[in-house]
Amino acid sequence: MESAIVRQREIERTLRESVCSFRELYDEAPIGYHELNAEGRITRVNPTELQMIGYTFEEMLGRYVWEFAFDQEASRGAVIAKIARSVALCPFERTVRRKDGTTFPALIKDRLLYNARGDTIGIRSTLQDISERKRTENALRESEERHRTLIKSLPQRLHFKDCQSVFVFVNASLADDLNMRPEDLIGKTDHDLFPKELADKYRADDLRVMHTRQPEMLEETNIVQGRERIVEVVKTPVISDEGDVMGVLGLFTDITDRKQAEAALKESQAWLTTIFEASRDGIVVEENELIVYGNKSFAHLYGYDKAEELIGKPTSIVQTAEDNKRIIEFGRKRLHGEPTPSVYEFKGKQKDGTVIDAEAAVSTFCIADKSYIITSVRNIVERKRVEEKLRIFTARLEQSNRELQDFASVASHDLQEPLRKIQAFGDRLKIGCADSFSTEGRDYLERMQNAAKRMQTLINDLLMFSRVMTKAQPFVPTDLAEIAREVLADLEVRVEETGGRVELGELPTIDADALQMRQLFQNLIGNALKFRRPEASSVVKVRGEIFRPPAGDEVEESSPDEVCQITVKDNGIGFDEKYLDRIFIVFHRLHGRGEYEGTGVGLAVCRKIVERHGGRITAKSTPGEGATFLITLPVKQHKGLGGDE
Template sequence: MPFTSPPIVHAPGRLAALGRTGLLDTLPEESFDRLTRLASRLLNTPIALVCLIDQDRQFFKSAVGLGEPWASRREMPLAYSYCQHALESAVPLVVDDARLNPVLADSPAVSENGSLAYVGVPLTSEGESLGTLCVVDTRVRHWTDEDVQTLADLAAGAQAEIDLRRAGRLARAGQQYLRALVDAQQAVSAAGTLPRVMREVVLRACLLTRADAAVVETPDGNEMVCRAACGTAEHTVGARHPLGTGISGLALGAGELFHAADTDEAVGFDADACRAAGMRSVITVPFAGVDGIDGVLHVTCGRPHAFSEADVNTVQLLATLLGAALQQDQRLAREQALVAELGQSEERYRAVVETLNEAVLAIDDEGVIRFANPAAEAIFGYAAPELAGQPVRLLLPGHTPGHLAGVRTAEARGVHRTGREIPLEASFAEYRRGGERIHVGVLRDVTDRMRAEREAREAGDALRALVNASPLAIITLDERGDVTLWNPAAERIFGWAADEVLGRPVPFVPERFRDEHRTRREQVLAGAEISGLEALRLRRDGTLMPVSVSVAPLPGRDGGARGLVSFTEDITQRLETRGQLEAYSRELERSNRELQDFAYVASHDLQEPLRKIQAFGDRLQSQYAAGLGEEGADYLRRMQAAAMRMRSLIQDLLAFARVTSQARPFAPVPLEQVAHEVAGDLQARIDETGARVEIGALPQVEADASQMRQLLQNLIANALKFHRDGVAPVVRITAAPAEGGMTAIRVRDNGIGFDERYLDRIFTPFERLHGRREYEGTGIGLAICRKIAERHGGGITAHSTPGEGATFVVTLPVSHSAQTGVR
């Protein structure tokens, strides 16, 4: 049956949520590794994983007992994945024998890895399934409800770690977004001249949206001119292209915002040209001058789906600020020109006003229109000659000459010829001509400006919605420490309603922490930031709760702080989960100690009766062998052989227990010197087999020296033991750096090798792949190696092909600087 993944694996929303966790392709972390180690031990499985399902692979954030090459790669193709089938349901996926499962039976994980039994508990973020915490066994298992619940409890810990990271990112993102928007608005407002405003807008657009480029273009005749640019488009300042073409042409033609998440799929884009120019994501927003749409602001990025809805709102807000600056600049220029021209002759005055885009009306004391310029036609829909002699109430209902007298600038409501209402900004002045008083009004259609103001209000509403919907308590304080913002999450977490705390000091700081709180507030107002501080806070009912707090200053106009904003999360559940995990860990350590003590005492006490068995057997052999007969002598030999095997088993069991019961503190150990000493100890065996042992450059590590000797002796002795008939053994010991401050020690031989399907078995105590008659030993040596490696914070694995030798890889920390004493 061909391999297919469930549809949920490729769902864009799920993949986006997975990407926002920031966990893919990150290094292992102890918080996740602790959970997989616990899962492996509590459920007695060789493999435990924290697995994240990507579009075409499963990535292992944490892995215990995984064979090569997957352990080194930390990922595996989806064809091997059982976890992907756990995403479709909110309940654990339980598999006793994958060979009997119609979905999993043909998976290469069964045929190649021998993965038969599986339990996976889904992990989520933002309501989307990301992957699982799972355990895998190479044996058929009959999982109990208690097994599944144990894994679910551990998965709650993994879920808490994921949620913690998401909450931290939300807090930091919200904090940065609020501060950046405030900074941008202040910077644009303070820029001064229009060119500086344009430059500030493109810089802020790139910064806030993480765009590759931002450009401001305005029309000049039949061409569009780049007035300001930054990023990869900075070299285009001054460049021209025909009006109506390019990205700006889309926005100008539509007269509204245009957002292309992927230009390969968007209508109206030349996909090849956009790829060549590095534009896969585009936001284009027109902005209005006094006369209507008078330019565009657009941002681009070379990655598809690079911009979020928040980025779109940000570009709209910046375009609104840019339009306001442009309108102010245009009005100022026109009013200055009008004042200058009014000092000239009436003919020149008429020539000037007839070229203005604002409507100019001259009205006598009777309220009759004496003159209207051509722009009045564009605004009101009447031709200028038609308006002459008409009452002003035709255009401005409710306005009379008496009402207009003395009006400098005011908002008014005009009426278009079609009956449509027009929002206006009106300025009136009067002058006398031959004893007659004339009222001259300049009327501007402010429809576009009001739309821009509405869009700015909507952007502010979006920001307020973000604050109101946040799961974190978002609180702002002024310089005195009084509350100026208290969002719904703050009401839910602390219990006080907003109207109870606004304008007052925060009520949730316990008395004994108030001096510390005041000190930290002063530090933040001085410019410091606080991230992830764990503290105790009061609820309204008087109970204390643990919280995580991040705080940053709110910048003021003078460059100093005008207050601060804090993001607070209730971490009660997280700490309870952490406590449960620590209790699990302590219980497991206690159980392990008891088992080790029992194994040591039991094996030690067994030696005394065994010595007596051997002693009496030796006496029977030496004194009574002749009288036993052939059958009796055979029984005696069997008894002595069994006693010898029992003695070997007890000695090996004692050695296995001593790894932890008689461990020594870590100290610097020169592994190369230890390897040479071990080779010397094994010289008789080396000479007997005609072997060659090659020792490369090995590092110095912080470790238990006696256990490093035992580790290397077991691995080299194994390589000498399992050699091919007629082929002299060759053993090579080398080392290389590994990730996370580790070193990888490789012991490679040319012996009989083994089938990697049995990789997990060879590290299990008393497990053997060959009979005792073929090769001596009890099967405890590699189990001791594994226990030593894990005690040192490392691990061991192997890879091999039957008949071609084997390579055992031991990973060890070079230094334990963050740890003390014996584990």
């Protein structure tokens, strides 16, 4: 009896200890625990869960469990269904609302509680805060999505094949090349997609990479959608943590544009090299005063057989010491953006020490943050000789011009003085002694006076011709209409004598020497009145217009923007155009003195005046139908021309 009592007490003690241990475990568990009755009200809750949601035991006891859920209606339905045993019990996730209104994700596991008869009397649940796990899952999901998006959007073609070369993954770029969807490629092999020869090659490449366990880079040419392209292929074996080969990862990059650019660059380099080597001028590139490139002409210019003999040498090797200092200073200033001459002359030094005259044209360029100076060098020894000859010739020409001016002075004074005496004494003889001369004597006297008169006219015309340049005036805005009216006033008597008329059209204002324009009009209109047909009255038409000359038809090298064309047209005797060049040469005449007066200087003076103004003169004519003289002059004169010198 006593032993039974002792055992009973031992069992009760053990049970009490077990209950205490359970309570300690329940209260100190790292996850939340709570129990519900059959109505869904909370009957027990451990401190961990109270801490999770921020309530006290008293605040939670007796309340419906779904009051603490974020979606109360869903939670209520689930609890009632579980107590009624209408749904299976399984772990689920629920959003729980804390006392302060914030929420957190929780993993809940339920267990039904029964009485002795087997009736459901409640639910015991564990509640685990899975916020950290959710953050990790979301981060992993976002990372996977980013990688998936990156792989899909890669312009490179990407695939993964297993050990049997079956496609397990392909990105959109590769699928687009094959005009298929990525999912349609999964499970296929190269033999399903490509000709056998090409598929066999791809399989051999895969096997080799898997066997060697080393990545390979290949360059291939293939045709995609009818266009040939060059691709760079990188194949890498995929190896598991256990060291087993799982397949091959392939990355295809279309390098067609790069290859074409490389080919174009090589072609451009070949062109440049050909041009540089074919150049008759020496071309040299220098960096930090050292020669880094020179063409054959550069080497030959300085007496070297090959440009390689000069590569890496200082520039002073091909320049005299004095000029080398000056040129180095030019280069330093140029690299710093300071103004320096782009073309200059210097003394070059050849391999044997010979000093030559040379001309350099210099520019700078940068490649990869490095500054270089490129120079085109030309041997100007021959040019210097020609320039010296030209200087001597110019000096002689200036001397000749001075002598011509001296001649003009002599013609103006010394030659005309004897003529005036001949004319004066001839007049005296004619007046005082005419009665004592025989008929033959009077004829001789008349011839002598006529010859003296012609000599006087010839000297005056020569003076006029020489003074076109020696007595020229600066170019100024000149009203040609006013000049023409003044000339008509001077020719009024001759116009009346010939019974002709002169019609003036519009004439513009141009930059010109007014006195020479007056001489030009006077000579041309005077000639038109002189060379008239006996049976017809002279009609002379003068007009001018301004226009822009067509390309390739410039008046002179200065290429004026606008030109003035003056037309002097008559109805006189005309001339055969085969003599066009002769009529503008001094002293050349198409008619004898007995037919028309003159010395043959007038049109030569016109040409000299027009040429001095940077223009040109020509004529159109048919014998018996008159002539038209065309004078083309710049509207605006350039500085340094003619009278502005």
